[in-house]
Amino acid sequence: MEPSFKPYDNPERLTIIEQIEPDIDIPDGDPARGERIFKAVCTSCHQLDTNGFLGPRLRDVFERKIASVRGFSYSPSMTTKRSGYWTKKRLYLYLKNPEAMFPETTMYFEGIKDPYDRASVVEYLIFLKSTVNKNNTKPNPRPNS
Numbered sequence: 001m002e003p004s005f006k007p008y009d010n011p012e013r014l015t016i017i018e019q020i021e022p023d024i025d026i027p028d029g030d031p032a033r034g035e036r037i038f039k040a041v042c043t044s045c046h047q048l049d050t051n052g053f054l055g056p057r058l059r060d061v062f063e064r065k066i067a068s069v070r071g072f073s074y075s076p077s078m079t080t081k082r083s084g085y086w087t088k089k090r091l092y093l094y095l096k097n098p099e100a101m102f103p104e105t106t107m108y109f110e111g112i113k114d115p116y117d118r119a120s121v122v123e124y125l126i127f128l129k130s131t132v133n134k135n136n137t138k139p140n141p142r143p144n145s
């Protein structure tokens, strides 16, 4: 399961991210393991191609603008910070402890503490992005203005 979508194709964007976020090591994850974890803990709130009652759709979340899916009501905590994109590093930091990044987020999820497990879920999200067109997910929407 080799993701065909390459993160950080845009070196300029990588530079900006490095400037504003801590330098952390993200271990190599296993997307197959990530898929198992995703199905066990994320699908109670999230679906891949449609917004669930509880969470926004996630197939195209990698490199999608933060809090940008139309038709989903995000918490103000997320919308005020939505100017950025979901990079690999941000997903990794968010999934460690969602509340640390967005203090009043409505994603009531304690986080995945194990770095390898967390990196594996992130790898799975990156892999999912490469499947967007094959599954007829609606194109990435423009952020609400």
Ligand code: HEC
Pocket (backbone or CB within 6 Å): 038, 041, 042, 043, 044, 045, 046, 054, 055, 056, 058, 061, 065, 066, 067, 068, 069, 073, 074, 075, 076, 077, 078, 086, 091, 095, 102, 104, 105, 106, 107, 108, 109, 112, 121
């Ligand atoms: C208890 C329900 C729940 C669980 C479990 C949950 N989420 Fe969420 N998730 C949410 C909600 C609600 C939001 C929107 C949060 C907000 O608006 O503050 C969200 C938002 C997100 C976002 C940001 C999406 C965007 O459009 O900006 C990502 C990424 C995400 N979740 C990934 C995950 C992953 C991966 C898992 C499993 C490891 C997971 N979530 C588990 C409810 C959940």
